[in-house]
Amino acid sequence: MTTRRCPDCGVTMEEMELRTEDGFTLNLVTNEPKPGVLGGLGLKEKLKPVTVVCPECGLIRQYAEE
Numbered sequence: 001m002t003t004r005r006c007p008d009c010g011v012t013m014e015e016m017e018l019r020t021e022d023g024f025t026l027n028l029v030t031n032e033p034k035p036g037v038l039g040g041l042g043l044k045e046k047l048k049p050v051t052v053v054c055p056e057c058g059l060i061r062q063y064a065e066e
């Protein structure tokens with residue numbers, strides 16, 4: 001498991017699940033080919049973004065992962 005660190009505080013960010021009020025998880029959907037990171041993850045697929053939160057400053061970051 002990859003450890004994410006807050007760019008401001010340098011502490012380990014905690015992985016959390018981002019949901020709507022109805023309890024649905026959010027999906028990241030890719031539509032067209034793009035070079036770089038997203039292209040390598042598989043096109044036109046639903047990706048579940050990984051959400052991490054900094055316990056110090058509250059920064060939220062999301063990463064597109066398979």
Ligand SMILES: [Zn+2]
Nearest residue numbers: 006009054057
């Ligand atoms: Zn922070």
